[in-house]
Amino acid sequence: MGFAAPKGVPDYVPPRSEHLLAVREAMTAPLRLAGYGYLELPVFEDTALFARGVGETTDVVSKEMFTFSDRGDRSLTLRPEGTVGAVRAVLGAGLERGALPVKLWYAGPMFRYEQPQSGRQRQFSQVGAEALGSDDPALDAELVALADHAYRSLGLTRTVLHLATLGDPSDRTDYSSTLREWLKPRVGGLDRETDRRIERNPLRVLDDKRPEVQAATADAPLLTEHLGPRARAHHESVRGHLTDLGVPFLDDPRLVRGLDYYRRTTFEFVHPQLGAQSTIGAGGRYDGLSETVGGPPLPGIGWALGVDRTLLALEAEGVLPHDPPRAQVFFVPLGGVAKARSLALVAQLRRAGVCADLAYGERGMKGAMKAADRSGAHYAVVLGDRDLEAGVGQVKDLRTGSQQAVALDDLVPTLEGLL
């Protein structure tokens, strides 16, 4: 093999690629029923858009972006996430001046320069949804419920929804300094990285996986205790709506998000069988993002569901969709004349909406029948010189083995009737 795909970039081939499509379809179907419109977005954007929107100091921006210069010396970046680009597009089209909320969805590849491991690739696929122009907590609940519905419709039963609130910016600032002072005497000096986190983003310390850190921070003060009245009311309302909608969730006050734009509601769908990369979908509210990228005040909430990781979850639970047969009717032509006739009949059947195929290549009867069998077709049509002279095809039911001659002129309607 001369070439392999770039590091951390997966290929999906059948049958797995079909499963991937099914996952994407299951995620988007509920959105369309809920009035979300489709957004087709660029795969790369101005580097500064992500730096501003996602946050200069986030790991995603500071060390995980695929950034390059174009021939005009513009700095461009392969999108590491979809929300910022979606907001940019909404503002660019002036949708925020129309009917609100604007509800949109998109799908496609995202790129992050990471160390690959299971569930973490440098190119991965997401389906995203965004609702802008309203801070109604019912909208938060609607979006969460739509994701929940998508996962359920795929047959996943073990996914756990973690729910939290980050409060308003002032709540978070207050809490951060409280937490910082609390952490210093307990885990300060542990190592350089932890010290840095205590200063820059103390919430992240609570997310440390090391058991000794977990133990030391077990009774740390929680953000939920520092919420202002408006953020608290919003959160309680979201929880109430979710309960009304029958969406089970787990209050997780330690939930940490890595992108700077999140406010108030945040959530993650976690799958317990996926190892270290167990978040298969996540999102939250981002009421200040529009201003950050130069727009007017425009509240918003959204999520992104990981298509690749969701497929891993389906495989872990053993609930993959069945592979549909590749054909319903399969032609077995004997000789060149029969093949030409078969090709025409196959095309005719396909136009009639029947999934039809034939044995290509110079295969013998046995090989062609074998191909028919493997296609999963219900019926094989054997066509040889004898049959052509008689103007018929031998239609064989591959499940029962019974066979009957059918006039070629009646073949298409006959098969349509049989199926």
Place this chain on the structure above:
RNA sequence: GUGGGUGUAGCUCAGCUGGUAGAGCACCGGGUUGUGAUCCCGGUUGUCGCGGGUUCGAGCCCCGUCACUCACCCCA
């Protein structure tokens, strides 16, 4: 970016203390010159990840490198 594990046929893997590659599945053909899924017989496929080194001799030992994988970290 850091640390551990693994790279042998299309796939899953075996290969002893170094003696110049195997199985199962898959695929193709035949048994049945016009009938699949079962059965029987036969056949194809490898620069043993790549590059160097040690040795009379390396799939096996050493060094480097790349990829995959797991964890940290990060996140969908």
